[in-house]
Amino acid sequence: MRIGVIGAGQLGQMLGTAARGLGHECVFLDPGADPPARTAGPVVQAPFDDRVALAILAEKCDVVTYEFENVPVDALSDIADLTPIHPPLDALRQAQDRLTEKQLFDRLQISLPDYRSIDSAADLRAAAEQIGLPLVVKTRRFGYDGKGQYVLRDLADIDTALEALGGSGLIAEQWVAFDCEVSAIGVRSIAGDVATYCLTQNEHAEGILRVSRAPVMDDQLTSKARAYMQRLLEELDSVGVLALELFVVGEDLLANEFAPRVHNSGHWTIEGAATSQFENLILAVTGERPGPTTTIGFAGMINLIGEIPDTARDAALAQTRAALHDYGKTPRPGRKLGHITVTAETDDARDRMLGEIRQSVTDSTLPAGTRT
Numbered sequence: 001m002r003i004g005v006i007g008a009g010q011l012g013q014m015l016g017t018a019a020r021g022l023g024h025e026c027v028f029l030d031p032g033a034d035p036p037a038r039t040a041g042p043v044v045q046a047p048f049d050d051r052v053a054l055a056i057l058a059e060k061c062d063v064v065t066y067e068f069e070n071v072p073v074d075a076l077s078d079i080a081d082l083t084p085i086h087p088p089l090d091a092l093r094q095a096q097d098r099l100t101e102k103q104l105f106d107r108l109q110i111s112l113p114d115y116r117s118i119d120s121a122a123d124l125r126a127a128a129e130q131i132g133l134p135l136v137v138k139t140r141r142f143g144y145d146g147k148g149q150y151v152l153r154d155l156a157d158i159d160t161a162l163e164a165l166g167g168s169g170l171i172a173e174q175w176v177a178f179d180c181e182v183s184a185i186g187v188r189s190i191a192g193d194v195a196t197y198c199l200t201q202n203e204h205a206e207g208i209l210r211v212s213r214a215p216v217m218d219d220q221l222t223s224k225a226r227a228y229m230q231r232l233l234e235e236l237d238s239v240g241v242l243a244l245e246l247f248v249v250g251e252d253l254l255a256n257e258f259a260p261r262v263h264n265s266g267h268w269t270i271e272g273a274a275t276s277q278f279e280n281l282i283l284a285v286t287g288e289r290p291g292p293t294t295t296i297g298f299a300g301m302i303n304l305i306g307e308i309p310d311t312a313r314d315a316a317l318a319q320t321r322a323a324l325h326d327y328g329k330t331p332r333p334g335r336k337l338g339h340i341t342v343t344a345e346t347d348d349a350r351d352r353m354l355g356e357i358r359q360s361v362t363d364s365t366l367p368a369g370t371r372t
């Protein structure tokens with residue numbers, strides 16, 4: 001089948017590679033001149049809301065999916081009559097607005113940090129009184145990788161927070177002193193079969209994912225996350241992959257956000273699971289049942305951000321069970337340029353390998369203050 005993909009970044013690149021392996025072809029739509037996914041299929045170079053380009057893509061393809069969240073839903077709605085779009089646009093619509101996202105979690109009895117909708121200084125003051133400080137104030141729309149956020153620690157900073165974030169269309173949420181952050185990744189087929197991967201533990205710095213480790217060896221947390229994932233996928237009547245980011249507090253899991261797409265924290269599944277998240281998305285949108293999501297030993301992933309130093313390439317080459325993925329992007333501070341995955345028989349061996357590779361990237365890719 002031919003699969004149209006909105007966006008041609010690294011997620012598109014990995015999707016296109018997975019599609020080829022399964023005998024399908026991806027065609028991408030992206031305004032970029034030289035996007036990473038060009039190595040994995042043809043790219044139609046046009047803005048994401050270009051109605052003509054979208055219509056051509058829909059006509060050429062059997063199904064359309066997307067690899068990032070800030071896809072213009074209205075423009076995509078116009079082609080929904082021409083070709084199936086998976087996951088459904090309603091899932092995308094709800095994920096694009098942090099308020100509707102949180103209301104969905106509430107409705108599905110998925111635990112989450114206390115939050116309020118904020119449109120004025122009075123709203124923020126009331127939220128601070130009711131929830132307490134610190135509060136994380138976030139723009140409802142277009143935030144990613146920690147952008148569009150302000151941690152309010154003092155009532156005197158209310159005006160500064162609102163100025164920084166545009167004054168309205170915000171949410172304020174309880175600051176969670178979490179034990180760690182994890183993500184759950186699940187997939188649902190057109191027939192409604194659901195498969196979930198093990199939980200992944202994630203380390204962020206400056207709002208950007210740095211390191212992932214899987215599996216999280218906690219049965220209670222795993223079964224809670226599975227139940228949440230099942231509820232979300234079914235409620236949204238979703239087809240394809242969905243990722244749910246959560247905070248771990250003791251034995252509780254608090255939902256932070258979800259994305260109806262393949263996810264950075266699932267990159268380890270290429271080498272570390274029987275079927276990768278990318279293969280499972282392709283299987284789902286082409287009408288197949290999910291492939292097995294079982295892990296192959298213990299996996300870890302390090303994002304390469306800002307530059308890919310030669311030391312990182314050497315460190316990956318030195319390990320037999322390490323794989324370097326270079327997205328072919330032009331280096332720029334803060335930009336995700338690639339990642340390294342390691343797999344091992346034990347979690348200790350995995351952590352040792354991660355530690356060695358991390359040494360080779362610490363100076364360049366980890367921000368000051370988080371260097372180890």
Ligand code: AMP
Binds near residue numbers: 136143146147
């Ligand atoms: P987000 O864009 O919502 O995924 O936030 C980026 C990162 O900021 C998260 O991965 C957390 O590390 C941190 N963060 C976001 N919201 C909260 C919160 N309510 N409490 C503590 N940390 C948070």
